Amino acid sequence: MARKNRDEPWVTEEAERAAPAEPCWLCGRPLGKTVDRFHPIPKSRGGRDTVAVHPICRETIDANFTASELVRHAQGGIPLTDNETVARFVKWVAGKPADFHSATKAGR
Ligand SMILES: [Zn+2]
Secondary structure (H helix, E strand, O other): OOOOOOOOHHHHHHHHHOOOOOEOOOOOOEOOOOOEEEOOOOHHHOOOOOEEEOHHHHHHHHHHOOHHHHHHHHHHOOOHHHOHHHHHHHHHHOOOOOOOOOOOOOOO
């Protein structure tokens, strides 16, 4: 039984499977299993960088900002939570589990 000690392969495997350490760009909670990529500056406006967000956070952004507004926020350094609806969403979602995703429909 030759047990080769090859840098403990399970360690790297585990690291790869783990969720990214970066928090959600919008709400700051840890990300869950499903991670959406969001363009702070929309692709249509030449934005290339993406940030990681929860799907529910992405939907909230999509529902509350047009492409031009996103550009204005990104370029002016204005946080999206400057929008009252988004600020309220972030507060509301703060206590939810990372994979929580019910209710943009049910909750009105
Ligand atoms: Zn989020």
